Amino acid sequence: MAVRIPLTVITGPLGSGKTTLLRHILETFPKKIAILMNEFGEIAIDTKIIQGKNVQMADLGGGCVCCSLLGEFEAAVNEIIDTVEPDNIVVETTGVAEPDALVFDIQESLHRVRLDGVITLSDADAMVRYPSVGHTTRMQIEAADTILLNKVDLVSQSELQAIEKKLHSLNETATILRTQRGKVDPDLLFGIGRERVQPPPHHVHQPEFESFGYKSPANFNRQCFEEFADSLSDVYRAKGFVRFDEEIYLFNFVAGRWELEPFTQEATELVFIGKQLSEKKSEIISRLKTCEQ
Numbered sequence: 001m002a003v004r005i006p007l008t009v010i011t012g013p014l015g016s017g018k019t020t021l022l023r024h025i026l027e028t029f030p031k032k033i034a035i036l037m038n039e040f041g042e043i044a045i046d047t048k049i050i051q052g053k054n055v056q057m058a059d060l061g062g063g064c065v066c067c068s069l070l071g072e073f074e075a076a077v078n079e080i081i082d083t084v085e086p087d088n089i090v091v092e093t094t095g096v097a098e099p100d101a102l103v104f105d106i107q108e109s110l111h112r113v114r115l116d117g118v119i120t121l122s123d124a125d126a127m128v129r130y131p132s133v134g135h136t137t138r139m140q141i142e143a144a145d146t147i148l149l150n151k152v153d154l155v156s157q158s159e160l161q162a163i164e165k166k167l168h169s170l171n172e173t174a175t176i177l178r179t180q181r182g183k184v185d186p187d188l189l190f191g192i193g194r195e196r197v198q199p200p201p202h203h204v205h206q207p208e209f210e211s212f213g214y215k216s217p218a219n220f221n222r223q224c225f226e227e228f229a230d231s232l233s234d235v236y237r238a239k240g241f242v243r244f245d246e247e248i249y250l251f252n253f254v255a256g257r258w259e260l261e262p263f264t265q266e267a268t269e270l271v272f273i274g275k276q277l278s279e280k281k282s283e284i285i286s287r288l289k290t291c292e293q
């Protein structure tokens with residue numbers, strides 16, 4: 001029988017640092033990695049962030065691999081194995097995904113891969129600012145073999161200890177590693193050899209978040225856009241690319257904190273994610289449009 005290719009699932013809440021971790025892995029891990037991404041939102045941003053880094057990618061589109069895309073997922077795994085023969089496969093789930101159905105499906109139905117491990121990112125900053133752990137986040141923590149307690153730069157030592165205690169109470173067996181911007185020795189993430197068998201999931205998962213996208217050929221006024229970002233209180237997560245004065249930046253917004261990073265990309269395209277967002281969509285877009293020049 002052919003050797004099964006190790007597959008690693010990366011999960012964790014919206015904006016916790018999954019794509020940042022992937023960028024770090026691609027810079028530091030010497031093996032041939034193939035990446036499957038499942039994004040929430042109609043415009044695929046993460047795929048574009050990772051593209052061009054000499055890696056084979058497959059994008060599972062804007063749905064949730066945990067519920068509706070299992071057939072598509074299996075086909076994508078088979079295709080990536082046939083075309084690139086990777087040493088390792090990494091799946092980045094959406095932040096709203098509960099990984100149990102995915103883990104079950106990988107173990108039950110995907111005979112060409114072996115689930116090596118589940119890595120769950122935990123957002124230290126969000127855990128301090130929003131201490132109640134929601135259902136999806138709890139499922140992500142429970143599924144983990146390794147938990148990366150990320151964004152340690154944004155919280156105090158005593159807060160970190162309290163979060164670690166909480167994580168340990170939800171998952172006694174996972175290894176917890178503190179990270180800043182996902183910087184961890186990749187050898188600690190691969191070769192876990194998970195043995196825990198996932199029972200069949202029972203729930204019907206309905207993401208409570210909504211999203212919308214916005215594309216524009218315009219140049220944006222930077223100061224106006226920064227004021228817009230400061231006022232995005234109805235949105236939990238926003239990401240994408242924005243053009244100021246002929247230069248494009250990667251925009252990342254998580255729970256009120258935001259960053260801009262110079263990035264090579266074609267045009268402005270942004271995704272906004274939040275609860276009950278459809279009610280606020282037109283107001284958010286009209287505020288954004290005032291920054292077009």
Ligand SMILES: Nc1nc2c(ncn2[C@@H]2O[C@H](COP(=O)(O)OP(=O)(O)OP(=O)(O)O)[C@@H](O)[C@H]2O)c(=O)[nH]1
Nearest residue numbers: 013014015016017018019020095151180181252259
């Ligand atoms: N201060 C700080 N910021 C971080 C750290 N890790 C990630 N970030 C920032 O957090 C934001 C979100 O990071 P991403 O890696 O895009 O998060 P994600 O989990 O892939 O997001 P989704 O795919 O939308 O769920 C970006 O602005 C990152 O630069 C960290 O350790 N410290």
